[in-house]
Amino acid sequence: MTEKMFMQALGMGIAEEMRIDPKVFLMGEDVRASVYGAASGLHDEFGDERILNTPLSENGFFGAAVGAAAVGMRPIVETLTSFMWVGMDQLVSQAAKMRYMFGGQATLPVVYRAVMYYGGGSAAHHSDRSYPVFMNIGGLKIVTPGTPADAKGLMKTAIRDNDPVIMFEDGTLLGTRGEVPDDPDFTVPFGVANILREGTDVTVVAIAGSVPRALAAAEEMAKEGVSVEVIDPRTLVPLDKETILNSVGKTGRLVVADPAAKVCSAASEIMSIVGEEAFWDLQAPMQKVASKQVHIPFSPSLEKLVYPTSDGIIESIKKTLG
Amino acid sequence: MTEKMFMQALGMGIAEEMRIDPKVFLMGEDVRASVYGAASGLHDEFGDERILNTPLSENGFFGAAVGAAAVGMRPIVETLTSFMWVGMDQLVSQAAKMRYMFGGQATLPVVYRAVMYYGGGSAAHHSDRSYPVFMNIGGLKIVTPGTPADAKGLMKTAIRDNDPVIMFEDGTLLGTRGEVPDDPDFTVPFGVANILREGTDVTVVAIAGSVPRALAAAEEMAKEGVSVEVIDPRTLVPLDKETILNSVGKTGRLVVADPAAKVCSAASEIMSIVGEEAFWDLQAPMQKVASKQVHIPFSPSLEKLVYPTSDGIIESIKKTLG
Amino acid sequence: MTTNISKDLLMLMLERMWRIRHFELKLTEMYNAGEVGGVHLYIGQEAVAVGACAALKDSDYIAGNHRSHGHPIAKGANLKKAMAEIFGRIDGYCKGKGGSMHLADFSVGILGESGIVASSVPVATGAALASKLEGKDFVSAVFFGDGASNQGACHESMNLASVWDLPVLFICENNQYAVTTSYKDTVAVEHISDRAQAYNMPGILVDGQDAIAMYEATAQAVERARNGEGPTLIEALTYRFEDHSLGLEKIRKSEYREESEIDEWRLRDPLDLLTKSIVDSGTATPAECDAVSANAHAEVEEAAEFARNSPFPDESELYKDMFASDMPVV
Amino acid sequence: MTTNISKDLLMLMLERMWRIRHFELKLTEMYNAGEVGGVHLYIGQEAVAVGACAALKDSDYIAGNHRSHGHPIAKGANLKKAMAEIFGRIDGYCKGKGGSMHLADFSVGILGESGIVASSVPVATGAALASKLEGKDFVSAVFFGDGASNQGACHESMNLASVWDLPVLFICENNQYAVTTSYKDTVAVEHISDRAQAYNMPGILVDGQDAIAMYEATAQAVERARNGEGPTLIEALTYRFEDHSLGLEKIRKSEYREESEIDEWRLRDPLDLLTKSIVDSGTATPAECDAVSANAHAEVEEAAEFARNSPFPDESELYKDMFASDMPVV
Numbered sequence A, B: 001m002t003e004k005m006f007m008q009a010l011g012m013g014i015a016e017e018m019r020i021d022p023k024v025f026l027m028g029e030d031v032r033a034s035v036y037g038a039a040s041g042l043h044d045e046f047g048d049e050r051i052l053n054t055p056l057s058e059n060g061f062f063g064a065a066v067g068a069a070a071v072g073m074r075p076i077v078e079t080l081t082s083f084m085w086v087g088m089d090q091l092v093s094q095a096a097k098m099r100y101m102f103g104g105q106a107t108l109p110v111v112y113r114a115v116m117y118y119g120g121g122s123a124a125h126h127s128d129r130s131y132p133v134f135m136n137i138g139g140l141k142i143v144t145p146g147t148p149a150d151a152k153g154l155m156k157t158a159i160r161d162n163d164p165v166i167m168f169e170d171g172t173l174l175g176t177r178g179e180v181p182d183d184p185d186f187t188v189p190f191g192v193a194n195i196l197r198e199g200t201d202v203t204v205v206a207i208a209g210s211v212p213r214a215l216a217a218a219e220e221m222a223k224e225g226v227s228v229e230v231i232d233p234r235t236l237v238p239l240d241k242e243t244i245l246n247s248v249g250k251t252g253r254l255v256v257a258d259p260a261a262k263v264c265s266a267a268s269e270i271m272s273i274v275g276e277e278a279f280w281d282l283q284a285p286m287q288k289v290a291s292k293q294v295h296i297p298f299s300p301s302l303e304k305l306v307y308p309t310s311d312g313i314i315e316s317i318k319k320t321l322g
Numbered sequence C, D: 001m002t003t004n005i006s007k008d009l010l011m012l013m014l015e016r017m018w019r020i021r022h023f024e025l026k027l028t029e030m031y032n033a034g035e036v037g038g039v040h041l042y043i044g045q046e047a048v049a050v051g052a053c054a055a056l057k058d059s060d061y062i063a064g065n066h067r068s069h070g071h072p073i074a075k076g077a078n079l080k081k082a083m084a085e086i087f088g089r090i091d092g093y094c095k096g097k098g099g100s101m102h103l104a105d106f107s108v109g110i111l112g113e114s115g116i117v118a119s120s121v122p123v124a125t126g127a128a129l130a131s132k133l134e135g136k137d138f139v140s141a142v143f144f145g146d147g148a149s150n151q152g153a154c155h156e157s158m159n160l161a162s163v164w165d166l167p168v169l170f171i172c173e174n175n176q177y178a179v180t181t182s183y184k185d186t187v188a189v190e191h192i193s194d195r196a197q198a199y200n201m202p203g204i205l206v207d208g209q210d211a212i213a214m215y216e217a218t219a220q221a222v223e224r225a226r227n228g229e230g231p232t233l234i235e236a237l238t239y240r241f242e243d244h245s246l247g248l249e250k251i252r253k254s255e256y257r258e259e260s261e262i263d264e265w266r267l268r269d270p271l272d273l274l275t276k277s278i279v280d281s282g283t284a285t286p287a288e289c290d291a292v293s294a295n296a297h298a299e300v301e302e303a304a305e306f307a308r309n310s311p312f313p314d315e316s317e318l319y320k321d322m323f324a325s326d327m328p329v330v
């Protein structure tokens, strides 16, 4: 265990897997210089052959990654969430659908690293948090690490996984610190939620950047004698429904904190599941704490109103307590 | 009032508006020949100048429509839902975001007609039902007509509206028939749900192609003495929450029938709203009747398992009745 | 055209072209009988795929588009599995999940047909990238239409392939129309192959009705690719003899092309041309050539019978193949 | 370069170039003082936007990209509103909702800058389409980088504009790099302007440091466009003197370009070149030119003061402008 930044943990995960498996390579815009940070040092270690600077052609190189994966390589593609719209067709029509429509002939071990910058004045064109879109589309595994250890462990699992994966790397977490196992055998499985804090009164499901905010809210509520269980699903596809339903079975109350825009969000989905499958356990209205349904405004005075905050989560917890 | 097919009603709506407003024009692939049907006769009436065959360049011409709208034209763009992935960046980064990020300077009266073929063996690349994706993105009005009259009335409203609109034209409805007002002043407002059938025991919210299925289910249930209220939201953005919440206030039971893939669907969203805002009215678990979370298989033996059916709706209604 | 192609290869080309032709004719018959749904026929374009694939090995890859039976058959697909797939049956290439537009056989390098126009162009480029990264000697080839050439995916892939010297062949089948729209109304240059200049790669204009010419142009491009000299754009001038698709008959009525134009192109039927070459050069007798056709016809009949008798996939197949791992999808 | 451009126009160009330069220098100062966030500076490229916009009328449209202050100022944007926008204030062009990368002023034909690379290329093409459909005589011009030229959006737009003869100017600012990546590693041809051949439109290579050359090339293209002769691709060879953006200083350390290269380009500072032309031709005195700079500097200082004093948008603004109609968003 060493204390590491979330961003470093991502890089460690990539480097370890690249050392083990020569089929893994990284491609993206300016990845050699690691403009986005998490690829730092990789070019020095792995050289031009395995760290590829691409032209500004997202649809082209997203699709090239699919093709390379289809014939046996294990590409990692770096991009920002907001640039995925440009390469959307290859993500949906090829990466997501190819295996199914070819009856299982295609195995596509490709990881798309989608950095989500938001909260720092990046404005509408650079602040997307689009995992709910890909949840609806299907066929892609959707990973949203909430801690540095998970950043590393889920990255390693993503690279070893034989399906296309999108790693949504939350920009508000990149600088967070935490203990990260050094063991190169350490991985975090997909589909197993992380109960970050046990509690008995209210269940808070927190996604990506909401994780530290939910933990802070829980801490705060503890002072008032309210016991909050905080669950990070870690992967949204596959989703560990079980853990969430069990928790609601225990607490009877659900708050979902999700930095995505609220309409058709991951929060919506989780609430729809609980409202159908754990309805009789619920003792109070479920609460959605998601981003306001607006494009991201540049001005800090407006932007700060958009995302879920600890205060917002606290308010919602209190609402569920009536 | 005349009996018309849904597809004809769409075309009537377009033609009437083109007659009124010379700024309206239609562009898309092979629209002059009206390959998809609803543009039939328009080329004869309006000629090359107003009916434009485009190259196969969705990103290019989706964006060109934005630019033309930004300087005062009122383009209608015809495409299939499944081809929108190719032009996704222009839909999201420009059509959806431009007005907000420019502080209201851009007015974009553009209508994207997204035909949703599904259910007839079109397979994974031609069967998308992606309105939940655009609901999450925001900034676009989302219209899902469920009857021929609405097809005409909503199309006319869409063309007159000053915001970018996506008309999702359900392929399973294109051949349905119904009374359609001939009055060129007839329009159907956005954001006002259609209570297609009043009832007191269960609320069924039915979207697009689910509308006739929900009505059939209601008819069937009536025979068993169950009174089902069927609501077609008509537009998903804006969504008429009020009507849905009021109905659940009356019935205490909710079933949502949605041909979209179930995860992060419109059904998920509606259930999340009801589970938060009308929780105390609910007397039973909410039921989602949406498409299975798979890409659309070609084989009829598999495809028929995917979508919501009357039987599926009936089953869910029964579940809510305990 | 005189040629020094071996008899075996010529006869193989003839065989595959007849397989395609009979396959498509059989589908037409079965479509009219209500046995299968709408498909995009390759009739008239057989020389393109067959000539090109004759220059490829099994270990090379191809990817295709919505006009989707010619490419896989040209690359050696099994007719039974192809037909069963079009019938939506469990013994089809994709267990019935793909259908006509998504035939694929990874075991002989068929990376799959694709319904979204131009969407397999980046994929084929990626297969070539793998070849280069691993120092393998396989190449990949992608077939796309004149209409498809206007997609951004083509620009991005051709540029990428050129700057990275990838062993990929971009084979544009210019059959003159995208549904009802002439390429003259949508392509700004005279020849699509002229666009190769914009990517600093050779652009070759080939008579797409002539299988031997296609073979030779492709063989040249393959050689360049295997030598690490990068991609080539080949434009094959060809024509679809039938409607855009079975199922879009009404479009014929829009008269986007003259009967006389169709008739003229039919005079250059690729099967006639290849047969004539073979016979004129003394490579084989007319009787031998007829036997090839008859044999292909029999294979197609067998394939249809096989497809008819194959069961539909059952419910247990629905969620399978969404993911490689067995995980609950929802 | 000798020229017969009027003194007024030359002085206007000098003024706008100085406005941009001082604007960017001021931002650098304020960024270092922590007053504003990261932005992409246009320093070194001023002649491109200013030379081009000098050939346009107010009724013509432009669209731009992430390197986003030069284009609007060149087209006549109000410095106060621009600066206030970068400060995120209510008096900014977009009420603070857009920020540095989304300056726009529809009233003088600035259709907006764009953070998604190449995404305003189709939009500008659409404005030109409107001009043609309505028989108007306005043209549109879009600025994009060497990196952007590799996007499919460029291919699709240029092809569309050419087949429809749209009055649009594609102005590629080749400043040699996309962030850290040389265009030589991502563009397959020698000159991006060579790609014009693939769209059957003129491709013009211009010295982007020379405002007069830019003006003249653009004026020619505008004339063609207004005459219904269609689009032009102009490649302006230029250089960004500073880092990719304020805020990405660490990237400088990656040494993707040699100090000597930067120094060499700095010798061809577009402001020096234009000033020299003006003075050498006797159009104005050095003192007059200095006054233009001083005046621009004062305007920029005023703009900064204005921006600082403008309030932040308040909560009531959050949902406004999502839609033209006043409807509840959720």
Ligand SMILES: Cc1ncc(C[n+]2csc(CCOP(=O)(O)OP(=O)(O)O)c2C)c(N)n1
Residues within 6 Å of the ligand: B029, B056, B058, B083, B086, C066, C067, C115, C116, C117, C118, C144, C145, C146, C147, C148, C149, C175, C177, C178, C179, C244
């Ligand atoms: C992205 C996309 N846009 C539109 C379509 C609908 N479509 C299917 S085939 C076709 C024409 C394709 O023309 P071309 O590429 O020349 O191929 P051809 O049919 O002539 O073989 C069109 C428009 C599609 N499948 N995908």
Ligand SMILES: Cc1ncc(C[n+]2csc(CCOP(=O)(O)OP(=O)(O)O)c2C)c(N)n1
Residues within 6 Å of the ligand: A029, A056, A058, A083, A086, D066, D067, D115, D116, D117, D118, D144, D145, D146, D147, D148, D149, D175, D177, D178, D179, D244
């Ligand atoms: C679609 C997209 N991909 C990537 C980026 C990130 N990005 C911003 S600017 C830039 C480089 C652009 O290079 P160029 O077009 O040459 O413009 P320049 O910065 O040199 O002015 C990149 C990669 C982006 N904004 N949009």
Ligand SMILES: [Mg+2]
Residues within 6 Å of the ligand: C145, C146, C147, C173, C174, C175, C176, C177, C178, C179
């Ligand atoms: Mg064609």
Ligand SMILES: [Mg+2]
Residues within 6 Å of the ligand: D145, D146, D147, D173, D174, D175, D176, D177, D178, D179
């Ligand atoms: Mg550049």
